[in-house]
Amino acid sequence: MRQEWREIVSTGNKEGQFKVYVAKYGIYFLFLLVFILLSVSNKAFFTVNNLLNISKQASIVAIIAMGQTICLISGGMDLSSGSVMALAGVTSAMYGLADGTNMPAAVLTAIGVGMTCGLINGLIVSWGKVPAFIATLGMQQAARGMALLLTNATPVFGLSEQYIFLGSGKISGIPVLVIVMILVMLASAFMLNKTKFGRHIYAIGGNELSAYVSGLNVKRTRLLAYTITGALTGLGGLLLAGRIQSGTPAMAEGYELDAIAGAVIGGVSTSGGIGSVYGAVIGALLMTMVNNGLDLLNVSAYYQQIIKGIIIVLTVFIDVRTKDIKK
Amino acid sequence: MKKRIMGSILIVAMILGTLCGCQGTSGEQEKSPTEEAGGNTKTDTEASATEKDDEKIVIGVSFQGLSDEYIVRLSDAFKEKAEELGVTIQVADGQMNAEKQVGQVENFIAQKVDVIVLNPISADGCAPAVTAAREAGIPIITLISTTSNQEEANAYVGSDAIESGEIQGGMVVEDLEGKGNIVVMYGQMGHDAQIGRYTGLLNKLEGTDIEIIAEQTANWSREEGMKLMENWLTSGKQIDAVVAQNDAMALGAVMAIEAKGLTGQIRVYGIDAQGEALDCVEKGTMNGTVFQNAKRQGSECVEVAVKAAKGETLETNYYVPYEGIRAEDVPDYR
Numbered sequence: 001m002r003q004e005w006r007e008i009v010s011t012g013n014k015e016g017q018f019k020v021y022v023a024k025y026g027i028y029f030l031f032l033l034v035f036i037l038l039s040v041s042n043k044a045f046f047t048v049n050n051l052l053n054i055s056k057q058a059s060i061v062a063i064i065a066m067g068q069t070i071c072l073i074s075g076g077m078d079l080s081s082g083s084v085m086a087l088a089g090v091t092s093a094m095y096g097l098a099d100g101t102n103m104p105a106a107v108l109t110a111i112g113v114g115m116t117c118g119l120i121n122g123l124i125v126s127w128g129k130v131p132a133f134i135a136t137l138g139m140q141q142a143a144r145g146m147a148l149l150l151t152n153a154t155p156v157f158g159l160s161e162q163y164i165f166l167g168s169g170k171i172s173g174i175p176v177l178v179i180v181m182i183l184v185m186l187a188s189a190f191m192l193n194k195t196k197f198g199r200h201i202y203a204i205g206g207n208e209l210s211a212y213v214s215g216l217n218v219k220r221t222r223l224l225a226y227t228i229t230g231a232l233t234g235l236g237g238l239l240l241a242g243r244i245q246s247g248t249p250a251m252a253e254g255y256e257l258d259a260i261a262g263a264v265i266g267g268v269s270t271s272g273g274i275g276s277v278y279g280a281v282i283g284a285l286l287m288t289m290v291n292n293g294l295d296l297l298n299v300s301a302y303y304q305q306i307i308k309g310i311i312i313v314l315t316v317f318i319d320v321r322t323k324d325i326k327k
Numbered sequence: 328m329k330k331r332i333m334g335s336i337l338i339v340a341m342i343l344g345t346l347c348g349c350q351g352t353s354g355e356q357e358k359s360p361t362e363e364a365g366g367n368t369k370t371d372t373e374a375s376a377t378e379k380d381d382e383k384i385v386i387g388v389s390f391q392g393l394s395d396e397y398i399v400r401l402s403d404a405f406k407e408k409a410e411e412l413g414v415t416i417q418v419a420d421g422q423m424n425a426e427k428q429v430g431q432v433e434n435f436i437a438q439k440v441d442v443i444v445l446n447p448i449s450a451d452g453c454a455p456a457v458t459a460a461r462e463a464g465i466p467i468i469t470l471i472s473t474t475s476n477q478e479e480a481n482a483y484v485g486s487d488a489i490e491s492g493e494i495q496g497g498m499v500v501e502d503l504e505g506k507g508n509i510v511v512m513y514g515q516m517g518h519d520a521q522i523g524r525y526t527g528l529l530n531k532l533e534g535t536d537i538e539i540i541a542e543q544t545a546n547w548s549r550e551e552g553m554k555l556m557e558n559w560l561t562s563g564k565q566i567d568a569v570v571a572q573n574d575a576m577a578l579g580a581v582m583a584i585e586a587k588g589l590t591g592q593i594r595v596y597g598i599d600a601q602g603e604a605l606d607c608v609e610k611g612t613m614n615g616t617v618f619q620n621a622k623r624q625g626s627e628c629v630e631v632a633v634k635a636a637k638g639e640t641l642e643t644n645y646y647v648p649y650e651g652i653r654a655e656d657v658p659d660y661r
Binding site for chain 1 (some may be wrong): 601
């Protein structure tokens, strides 16, 4: 696809060139447009404090959205994120209580629980041949049930300073959440673009049959993709528990949909093979920014839902149109 | 051949799964210990022909969602009382879904339970369940929230959502001495308690100089409450108090306020009196919460249900009063 763009650009076709730029950077233009609109309409929006707020609020969704991106690119989908976050959050919070806190155990538990759930998802999808939608829907139910069972629906609270630091601390003025998000972004981008494994993920999502024929181990790649998604989900659960200073079994309800919406707004294709983690981060930021801006303007909750719905469908609509142009 | 064996295994597994699934959705059978041990063999029809004794009564109860801490406390109290009276209960988890609850009540009707208790998630969405029970001639009692056709139900056990809003509003008016700017965090829009608590709050604010400068939903959730408060704090408006319709959102607001170093400058009020909120009220990071007596609501409901099953006449409403909690009251509620 990129070569086709270069061809159009090199032919010097002005109109074609413009369309290619829109296709490639459409989401960034939209992001800027919304950003400017909100800055103009409210003077509290464009302030250091508020921008820090937005990036902090978007971080966890962005991390989950990056996990979804990896899963979506491989041709899968993970509907279990929210529940797995809750399970990872409550289990790790049990190691992070103020008396007898054990941070390494808390972090390992969260990521380990996430990876295990991801591994199970991956096994069921790649070896069990159960559609991803169904397999992860099952996990969504089961993981939430486990979280409720383990806590009897009561939040785990009284977390240690160190644990809370993960969710609300700052390192030289920058929220820890944002730093973790950026690290995850760099690592995932490196994995997807620079490693053989990353290219394999694109290959199996783009065309499974030809990936198989050319000798890729499709099942193993898929399994690993789900496991990595799970690990990021576990990390998200840890951070969220740190942010709300408790492991709540009911937390992160519906997070998977916000994350999928963020990824898709950022140009990730739900049918696999296309997308980038940068897009997912921008998508998550866009959604959070709109929510923040509308809160500042005190727009009613009903309108907020309508506006969010329109944005999700509209961006993908534009994306699909412009991808036709690329062809 | 191999395929066929696999096929039959799958079919058996599916049938088992469905059976277990039914068990799951229609709820756990909670037999009282006496019934299990005693082996009373009187059949249902025989029992209904004569005066029912407590031990033969079957109550079907659908809770709005057992993922909520408050509802879990309510259901625990319910189970405890049922065990004490020796009645059999069937518990169903509505999973915050009105349609599921209607289905669960339909199942109870099909099973011919003696009395149905419904804790509706939605006033309108759960209304068909009440109608269905009425048509089947099975008494139905609503618990802690009502349906839009409440008059068709036999009784209501619970509290008056407006009252909790009034108690909360009363604390706000008292602390602010009748003037100032407040922000309001709603629960899930359209929820019975969201509407009632807001009405109660407005009743108390009427005639004062307290102004609601922003209002928004945080869907009963702590993370959303925190996010919302962060956004409000950056809006640069003077906020004197946050009125949250439950404690989870209030706790979210407390964290956002703490992070900004504004603790003590903005008052925070919640409802529910959950453990962590009580800690905050005691410490002074929250200024008040409202106690809804889950234990009394649950146990009183079982008593009312037993009365209904025996065919006794019921009152329309059984109110369990709310109680406002300030720092000095906290020890009494632990």
